[in-house]
């Protein structure tokens with residue numbers, strides 16, 4: 001039974017154009033900072049697991065352990081469960097729940113992880129407190145969040161700058177923080193965590209097929225996902241503005257030397 005629920009609106013929603021991005025993610029490309037800490041028999045909770053590609057992949061690092069993927073979006077959980085079945089991964093459960101009030105006893109997990117979730121919530125410190133509560137003493141709270149203000153790309157253009165400005169406005173209107181990556185250590189301190197190790201890492205897209213995928217999904221997301229609906233409903237953009245942003249993304253994707261880097265902040269917190 002979930003009693004405190006999320007009051008921020010999840011900016012992206014689970015449109016196919018969004019999930020094309022999320023299902024690319026693996027333990028290696030999105031949780032490399034955590035992998036050295038994993039032991040085969042650990043119990044791990046992945047909060048805001050989305051379509052579960054990272055979650056299912058992580059199961060192979062803890063073959064005698066157990067993973068729980070938790071989500072407050074019911075539809076995407078069906079996709080995550082189907083993926084686990086397709087891959088024959090049995091030491092995993094996907095459950096409906098809200099990160100603000102986890103339905104677990106204190107000290108229930110060795111590792112409590114979230115990836116690209118705290119940037120979309122109203123109260124990241126509260127969620128980190130919950131993550132800390134359900135982590136064992138000696139266990140780990142691990143978070144990785146992108147930082148839109150620190151994304152860099154080539155070639156630059158006014159249109160791409162407009163996309164980032166609009167993204168910042170829409171996400172903050174929804175109650176989130178698009179530059180979360182640089183704030184994780186400060187939020188963790190506020191949540192009472194003391195042993196905080198910071199790192200950063202990037203996704204980098206430069207090959208023709210990567211650029212086509214990244215620019216194509218952002219062009220589509222801009223007009224077809226919840227991002228576009230919110231932008232219009234909140235009067236942050238007109239449909240013409242959105243269509244201009246989508247065109248900008250497609251044009252950028254046609255550039256011979258297009259290059260994009262997505263910076264992430266990461267924290268590993270040991271609970272004492």
Ligand SMILES: C[S@@+](CC[C@H](N)C(=O)[O-])C[C@H]1O[C@@H](n2cnc3c(N)ncnc32)[C@H](O)[C@@H]1O
Nearest residue numbers: 006022048049050071072073098099115116117
């Ligand atoms: C950007 S997606 C990340 C999905 C996955 N972790 C990944 O990196 O592929 C964020 C996910 O967090 C979920 N979410 C947002 N707020 C949540 C909350 N308060 N409790 C549980 N899940 C939440 C959303 O439904 C969404 O699926």
